[in-house]
Amino acid sequence: MSIRRQFSDPPPGELKLDAYLPYRLSVASNAVSQLIARAYEDRFGLSIPQWRVMCVLAEDGGLTQGAVVSRTGMDKVTVSRAAQGLSTRRLIGRSDHHADGRSHVLALTAQGAQLHAEVAPLALAYEAALISGLSPDEVGLLKRLLGRLQNAADALSGGKA
Structure with a gap:
């Protein structure tokens, strides 16, 4: 059940969770992820991390797990578990890394x-349905603003997002 709230700015210096942007971003992200996760899990048996790994490999070709971590912002354990599950299902393959014998390159199989x-x-x-109430200009602005927020978070964390 969804709770609809009015979101107004609190007086300066006062923290109100529903007006706190990091909280709002997290709640919105979780709502979208949960919606999509149910569809991917129910229809395809994929978790969100597995789908992200598949998308990155589809876009970029073969990558090391470290490169997938960097590209997706997911932590090493999450990527490792996702890759293991995909490998077990034969949706990705692992091959030796030509320059680093300790590393492997992940790539989609034909089935993947x-x-x-x-x-x-x-x-x-799903993306089209989510943004259907926004104009193309608003979608472009949202993408630019999210990029700026991500860059600011990266800068504040010293590049260790």
């Missing part, structure tokens, strides 16, 4: 690429 091609239209449909 086929599943990605099946899921991607659903992901785009």
Whole structure:
């Protein structure tokens, strides 16, 4: 059940959770992730981290787990578990890294690429439904603002997001 609240700015210097931007971003992100996670899990047996790993590999080709961590912002353990689950299902393969014998390169298998091609239209449909109430200019502004917030968070954390 969803609770609708009026969001107004509190007096300066007063913290009100519903007006606190980091909280609002987290709640919105969780709501979107949970909606999409249910669809991916129910229809395709994929978790959100597994889907993110698949998308990165579909876009960038073979990558090390470290590169996937950097690209997605997920932690090492989450990426490792997602990769293990995808590997078990034979959706990704692992090969030796040519320059680092301790590392492996992850890549989609043909079966993984086929599943990605099946899921991607659903992901785009969810995105379209989520932004249907926004104008193209508002969508562009939202993407730019989110990018700026992410850059600011990276800078404040010393680049260790």
